[in-house]
Amino acid sequence: MSPGTQATRDWSRPSLLAGSLGRWLKVLPIILFLAALMFLPVGQLLSLSFLARDGSWTLAHYARLFTADVYVNVMLVTLKIAAWTTLATVVISYPVAYLIATRSQRAKSGLLFWVMLAFWTSFLVRTFGWLVLLGRQGMINQLLQALHLVDAPVGLLYTLPSVVVGMSHAMVPLCILTMVSVMDTIDHNSLRAGMTLGARPGSAFWRIYFPLSLPGVAAGGLLVFISSLGFFITPAFLGGRFETMITQVIIEQIQEMLNWSFAGALAMLLLVAALLIFLVYDRLLGLSTLAGEAGRSGSGRPSRLSALLSRAGLKICAGLGHVTDAVLFPAFLARGAERERPRRSFGPVVQWIVVLAILLFLCLPAFIMVPVSFTGGSTIDWPPRGFSLQWWQSLVNSPLWSQAALRSLVVALGTACLSMLLGVPAAFLLARETMRGKTALLALILSPLIVPRMIIAVALFYVYARIGLVGSYLGLILGHTVIAIPYVVITVMAVLKNYDQRYDQAAWNLGAPRLTTLMRITLPQIKAGLLSAFLFAFITSFDELTLALFVTGGLTTTLPKQMWDDALLRVNPTLAAASTLLLLLVSVVVLIISAIDRRAKALH
């Protein structure tokens, strides 16, 4: 550094790039991108719902929506299915999340790997798995018959329970991850302290741990409920006529009726429902709990309403504690006896059995497609008949499948690159600067997670159709980038949160300018996190069906779209082979991510 270069500058003013201009450069692209590819299209779709065929304003579509029994019923069914799914998901997720949060680091990452694998395995693949498990000739029916519990195959599919099972299965990983992020903040000395103060394990859990974990339960439940409202894959394959959900009606309106305005009205309904639920949640708990932070009440004194609520809640918890203790840790066994021998405890064993059962539930539907893909028969049945590679051959030899796979790969790579380009600078800004409007900015960037994907897909289809982007690589990449951006931003923000900015300050102090510091100090330290973010974006796109369903057009399909089409026409083991392929790819990516994660943890 020669002192001369500095002498020529005027340091009496702030440099533009370091100030507000630099800040805008980081977020303007992502704001414009989301505005153009999400907010405008969605707004347009919603505004269609107020237009009559001749272009004049009307509320006729809404009148039809609320007067025709069919649609009111569909809405009620949608809410019912979402509610049951939420309940089932939360109950299933809690024990696994608890175990993950309370284990040592090594057991933790082992369990997390399976959850992540389930999380990233395509809904489509898992839904097909349930077809094999629940079918009339499926694994469960055969098991029931072998145990002589039933005489003839039972109709398990195409019922409300089968839809709820399939959907909870899809939602459990998300719910677990959300709960764990809250449970990780609970001080484990709390439980120990409770026990030294005389609480048996049941009371300690229900009076201390459970109330502290409630924000996680609420956050998980909220995400599950809202995602469930927008489901269509599971009800389409596992549900019957009476389990039709609102998104299926939207698809029908567009693909069969070409009635954009009415689809717009349905989309409006779905969106309003989702936002309403968010609003209620924010009022009760505060949205910050979603990010794993403590509840909103910052002041030391609880408000009277929440004090009343929590007192009632604590009474219930106390009762549950007594019941648990009475059942699991009866006092008469302990009283008065000297403790010279360790007491047998079945607690941990029961815990592990429950969790292993849940992990089996999580992974079995995905893995069951592997043996089925090698069947010698011509149907997706259990058990597979004989062994053959014919379905793999037909997969590899079919130009339709191989082109779809190649197209998926190109689109996924493009999506990953573009979403990193837009997301990483924004994540830097969000993680490091304190400024006004930061919460609003974060909400804006995360909104593609909140707005049901179906609405984004339909809206993009409407816009693409007018500007000729349907069926193009570019159109699909742009659409997938909208969806991948939140994952990239969340991941990179999490990485930066752990990065000590004093490294950068030290580099500046030693004479390195901003860009040099970024390239030589910051990036080398966070490159593992960046790679994870890249892979998340890649996998989001590679596995994506909803957008692909609309914007790929008739001929240019992606792998998930090809699977969907194939499944609607004829379910044959080629589908199992394709699912296996997808599963294999996802496993490799998740394995890489968790290896990166472990190495990064070992470093710190």
Add this chain to the structure above:
Amino acid sequence: MTETTAPLPAAAEKLSVVGLSKRYGDFVALHPTDLVVRPGEFLTLLGPSGSGKTTLLMMIAGLLQSDGGKLLIDGRNATYAPPWERGIGMVFQNYALFPHLTVFENIAFPLRMRRVPEAEIARAVARALDTVQLPHVADRLPRALSGGQQQRIALARCIVFQPSLILMDEPLGALDKKLRDQLQIEIKHLHSKLGTTIIYVTHDQQEALTMSDRVCLMNGGRIEQLGTPAELYFRPCSFFAADFLGESNFLPVTVESIAGGEASLSVAGRPDRLLAPAGTPAAGMKASLMIRPESLKVGRGAPQSGNVLAGTLAETIFVGGTTRRYVALDGLDTVFALELTRPGAARIERGETVFVSWESDRSVLLPGSEPRA
């Protein structure tokens, strides 16, 4: 291990640890250990991190299962008793106040677990809050309190059910020095007022000396020395003990002869002869002589009695109330003396020849040579 006090009758034991041990794979967190704690005693487990003091405390609390040995509380075998049946109070390092409960509910918690009637709970909690001098915070949440206040609430929660044994795991570690000094005194007063037995874990030697009736010094998963603060300070039994508590000078010596409880020593590389109370080292063995700096005198003239070594004054440092004098001894390390500062005292210049002297009974003969320079 050196048990310097006379053994007590069995009935007088509050807690007795017999051969208790713990290992994690190859790492031995605690070698088989014996320890007896008397009723009403304030005993401190002192040691560096990884010395096994927290492991021992956790096993006493029942939060960690031992691999071997047994544990008697009030003479009853409680080796495998779960923590909620032990009735031991515990104050955690980060207080572990329940964040979702008010201060009142936090303190009421142990009473509710014992099904104490509501009216009595209210009285007991109020009394506990009075005891820690925070009667006005009952309906606040813990996060609205300062660190020192949280510490006091943790104390209140622990004493409210009147346990006869209280464990404290570095309870003052997170506080600043001034607050720490103040709370040390408060805990000490609380101890004498309540008459409970307290086992206190710390790595701060000053805290251990200030507060304890007895100090149990731990190192590498073993008890290094057990005794009163004065015993540990003036009669350390090993290098580690002498080095960990307070400051010391060490001289490398050889034991020439032992007569009448007094050892005659030669100093490595010097003609001087020194006397010291006989310790464990036998005649002919290499040993180290420890002298606390406040026992050393530095002066221009050689005194008539006691041990004397000649050297040159290397440095004088004024530290306010005390003055440190560093004296270079030929063929040996520099030793230093700690004196009270006397404003009118004659000045000794750097480089002057001086005599370092001490009474022989103020030095301690330790086995072996110094482990590090």
